[in-house]
Amino acid sequence: MSDASDTPGVPEPPPEPEAPEAEPGSRIGIDSWVAEADQRRARGRGPLGLAAWGWESAPDSTKLLAFVAIAASLPFWLLKSEGDLFNFGLFTLIFVGLGLGLQVVVGLAGLLDLGYVAFYGIGAYAYALLSSGYYGHHWPAEATLPIAMGAAVIPAAILGFAARRLLGDYLAIVTLFFAQAFLVFTNVTNPTLFGKGITGGANGIPNLDPLTFFGYKLTSTKQLYFFTLGTVVVVAAAIYLANQSRIGRAWRASREDPLAAEVMSIPVNRLKILAFIFGSAVAGLLGAIYAAVSTAAVSTNFNIGVLIILYAIVILGGFGSIAGVFVGAIVINVSFEFLEPQTDYPSFKRWLFYGLIIFVIARLKPWYRAAVILAGTVGFGFAVHAVVAAMAGHAWTTGKPISGAGWLTHWVVIPRLNHGNFDNFLYIGLVLAVMLVASLKGWWRTIALAPTLYLTALVWENVLVTSPGVTALILFGVMLIVLMAIRPQGLLGTSRVEIV
Amino acid sequence: MAEPARKALLELKDLSMSFGGLKVIDGLDLTVNGREVVSVIGPNGAGKTTLFNLITGIYRPDAGEILLEGGSLVGLPPYKITQRGVARTFQTLRLFLNMSVIENVMASQYGRTKVDIVRAMLRTPGMRREEREIRRFAEEKLSFFGQRLMGYRWNQPAYSLSYANRRRLEIARAMATDPKILLLDEPAAGMNPVETHEITELIGQLRDEGGFTILLIEHDMHVVEGISDRVIALDHGVKISEGSFEQVATDPRVVEAYLGTKATVTK
Numbered sequence: 001m002s003d004a005s006d007t008p009g010v011p012e013p014p015p016e017p018e019a020p021e022a023e024p025g026s027r028i029g030i031d032s033w034v035a036e037a038d039q040r041r042a043r044g045r046g047p048l049g050l051a052a053w054g055w056e057s058a059p060d061s062t063k064l065l066a067f068v069a070i071a072a073s074l075p076f077w078l079l080k081s082e083g084d085l086f087n088f089g090l091f092t093l094i095f096v097g098l099g100l101g102l103q104v105v106v107g108l109a110g111l112l113d114l115g116y117v118a119f120y121g122i123g124a125y126a127y128a129l130l131s132s133g134y135y136g137h138h139w140p141a142e143a144t145l146p147i148a149m150g151a152a153v154i155p156a157a158i159l160g161f162a163a164r165r166l167l168g169d170y171l172a173i174v175t176l177f178f179a180q181a182f183l184v185f186t187n188v189t190n191p192t193l194f195g196k197g198i199t200g201g202a203n204g205i206p207n208l209d210p211l212t213f214f215g216y217k218l219t220s221t222k223q224l225y226f227f228t229l230g231t232v233v234v235v236a237a238a239i240y241l242a243n244q245s246r247i248g249r250a251w252r253a254s255r256e257d258p259l260a261a262e263v264m265s266i267p268v269n270r271l272k273i274l275a276f277i278f279g280s281a282v283a284g285l286l287g288a289i290y291a292a293v294s295t296a297a298v299s300t301n302f303n304i305g306v307l308i309i310l311y312a313i314v315i316l317g318g319f320g321s322i323a324g325v326f327v328g329a330i331v332i333n334v335s336f337e338f339l340e341p342q343t344d345y346p347s348f349k350r351w352l353f354y355g356l357i358i359f360v361i362a363r364l365k366p367w368y369r370a371a372v373i374l375a376g377t378v379g380f381g382f383a384v385h386a387v388v389a390a391m392a393g394h395a396w397t398t399g400k401p402i403s404g405a406g407w408l409t410h411w412v413v414i415p416r417l418n419h420g421n422f423d424n425f426l427y428i429g430l431v432l433a434v435m436l437v438a439s440l441k442g443w444w445r446t447i448a449l450a451p452t453l454y455l456t457a458l459v460w461e462n463v464l465v466t467s468p469g470v471t472a473l474i475l476f477g478v479m480l481i482v483l484m485a486i487r488p489q490g491l492l493g494t495s496r497v498e499i500v
Numbered sequence: 501m502a503e504p505a506r507k508a509l510l511e512l513k514d515l516s517m518s519f520g521g522l523k524v525i526d527g528l529d530l531t532v533n534g535r536e537v538v539s540v541i542g543p544n545g546a547g548k549t550t551l552f553n554l555i556t557g558i559y560r561p562d563a564g565e566i567l568l569e570g571g572s573l574v575g576l577p578p579y580k581i582t583q584r585g586v587a588r589t590f591q592t593l594r595l596f597l598n599m600s601v602i603e604n605v606m607a608s609q610y611g612r613t614k615v616d617i618v619r620a621m622l623r624t625p626g627m628r629r630e631e632r633e634i635r636r637f638a639e640e641k642l643s644f645f646g647q648r649l650m651g652y653r654w655n656q657p658a659y660s661l662s663y664a665n666r667r668r669l670e671i672a673r674a675m676a677t678d679p680k681i682l683l684l685d686e687p688a689a690g691m692n693p694v695e696t697h698e699i700t701e702l703i704g705q706l707r708d709e710g711g712f713t714i715l716l717i718e719h720d721m722h723v724v725e726g727i728s729d730r731v732i733a734l735d736h737g738v739k740i741s742e743g744s745f746e747q748v749a750t751d752p753r754v755v756e757a758y759l760g761t762k763a764t765v766t767k
Contacts, residue, residue, distance in 0.1 A: 238621045241620060241621045241622075241623060242617055242620050242621050244620075245615065245617070245620030245621075245627065245631065246606070246607075246609070246610055246613050246615060246620070246630075246631075246634065247615075247616075247617045247620050248620075249599070249603055249606055249607040249610070250607060250610045252596065252598075252599055252603075252607070253596045253599065253604075253607040253608075253610075256595075256596035256597060256598055256599060257594050257595075257596060257597075259558070259594065260590065260594035260595070260596070261596070261607070262577070262578045262579050263556055263558070263578045263579070263582060263587075263588060264579075264582060264587075264607065264608035264610070264611075264673060264674075264677060265579050265582040265583050265608060265609075265610050265611025265612070265677050266579055266607070266608075266610045266611070267577070267579045268579070274617065278617070320598075494598075494657075496598050497597050497598060497657070497659040
């Protein structure tokens with residue numbers, strides 16, 4: 001400060017502001033305490049806040065270990081049957097693995113890669129060609145899994161190199177084209193090699209060998225589940241460690257600002273290709289595992305629908321969050337299984353459905369509003385049931401709910417015979433009711449909520465229990481929209497700032 | 501203070517660059533010697549930021565030569581130019597906003613470190629050693645700014661910083677590439693008088709204690725006057741004056757460039 005007098009025009013700086021006198025031991029008022037105030041406020045109170053605090057303060061290795069411990073115990077209590085373990089356990093793990101690979105490309109390196117499913121498919125076909133009776137090769141998995149990864153990496157390297165200067169939408173177009181070309185190649189082109197179509201056309205390649213490591217066959221669902229669990233944990237740890245190194249920082253820097261990253265000594269194009277290859281290798285590995293698990297490689301399993309699910313996993317979990325991929329995959333796979341026609345796991349799904357509604361109502365404040373809604377919904381149901389029975393006759397109210405739940409018969413209106421238009425009116429009514437609720441405020445909203453919830457239950461019992469996949473997808477879309485409106489950064493993502 | 505080395509570090513020879521028909525840099529000769537602070541001034545649109553973009557390889561010059569310690573930089577990609585020893589800050593701040601403060605300064609050390617992705621995933625002893633070194637170097641660069649970027653701020657996202665702190669972080673990030681010459685594009689823009697004074701002192705420290713050579717674009721004449729060993733005035737891509745601050749500030753051509761003269765104002 002001494003040279004301030006030598007440079008006229010530069011005002012003498014005032015003395016540094018003194019830190020406010022705080023009581024010994026108190027951090028209140030200290031600079032860092034103020035800076036972290038938003039975080040504390042966002043964390044919330046109560047058991048949920050405590051859980052959030054525990055999650056945030058736990059080291060990452062502990063989180064992974066906790067996941068492994070819970071996942072490894074699942075086959076022994078929650079997912080005891082083979083079918084449950086296959087649908088809920090094994091497929092969730094495969095989605096976790098695929099989501100992790102996509103997270104590297106999209107979340108860390110910031111590349112909009114729509115060709116990701118093609119590399120997944122290439123891995124599956126590589127396994128199918130080398131471990132099945134199709135060409136008579138029965139290679140062991142310790143050879144085919146690395147080959148499947150290599151088979152995915154080579155086209156990824158070529159595509160990545162060709163598209164290295166492309167960003168954003170342009171990269172998305174090129175990679176989407178690649179995914180579509182892959183589908184056409186496997187499904188239609190199917191060139192003949194050694195007297196057979198190399199990809200088996202629309203039928204794909206059936207009857208694949210089980211995963212065989214050094215003569216040891218993984219045949220039961222439980223064995224496959226634990227093998228996939230191990231693979232996913234290794235992949236997650238590898239991505240985590242890469243992300244914590246100079247490579248991961250360079251990926252994120254080029255995602256944030258490619259030009260600034262380049263000027264800060266980071267070869268952005270080379271790192272983009274590296275991320276692309278890394279993600280594709282993971283996709284190829286998971287493709288081979290998926291082929292072995294489902295004992296077939298069929299091109300429809302690698303179409304744009306799968307890509308959308310994978311993107312939903314990454315978006316729902318949070319861009320750039322590795323733990324988020326786990327949460328996203330679990331939420332999405334379980335809800336997809338849940339939204340399948342209700343003939344599978346009927347009572348479980350029904351309890352989950354009503355449980356979710358009651359949980360949402362119970363979170364409303366103040367408590368008496370929640371009580372009014374709950375009582376109103378129940379009362380409204382009985383009233384409507386009685387009115388319909390009196391006005392329209394018993395044929396309209398004496399239908400049986402699908403798969404038991406006799407306790408519902410006096411509450412929901414289920415016609416004995418199937419009236420196609422009745423379902424459609426319910427649907428339209430529900431949409432109108434939701435729009436009405438959304439446009440109302442205060443107690444009017446509370447009053448309108450009861451009939452809306454009752455309509456939801458009617459739709460559930462009359463339509464969704466037997467619905468094909470379309471309804472499931474609509475509901476799924478609604479769920480995603482609601483979630484992204486409440487929490488745009490994804491479940492475990494950190495809120496991102498683009499321009500400040 | 502050590503005797504400054506009066507050897508040319510950065511030389512621009514007959515540099516030209518045009519966008520379409522507009523000559524933005526026109527036959528510019530410029531030399532920056534080692535451990536010298538050179539300021540580039542000039543009215544808006546004079547070509548100052550274009551000059552920085554040319555040196556750092558974002559644009560390629562139409563003609564002329566850019567030499568760093570005698571070696572040509574023309575045609576190299578920006579990351580290689582930075583690895584040779586040229587680092588810059590941006591007039592419009594371009595931090596990695598969603599990364600933490602210390603990660604910003606660690607990320608820019610990519611070019612001076614070696615560990616590949618396989619060793620990173622295996623956490624080899626060499627990787628751990630390099631990672632510790634990256635962190636130590638980053639902390640050293642951040643500590644240059646006193647308490648401004650210390651302690652709890654290291655783990656906060658860069659977007660949470662104030663405007664002045666973002667400018668400081670940009671300088672720290674550029675310093676962490678371990679450059680021979682620092683190009684600072686308006687480091688005092690948007691700062692209050694106290695902060696401006698502070699940044700002026702800091703640039704002096706960068707030269708005297710950090711041993712950096714600095715090429716500076718600045719509009720705030722207090723800053724330019726306070727620290728420049730030499731001042732260069734640009735107008736329409738042409739060097740119109742060069743010398744000490746007093747010489748340049750009183751040069752009639754500079755006054756004309758900033759204010760215009762009666763002869764050029766026509767009705």
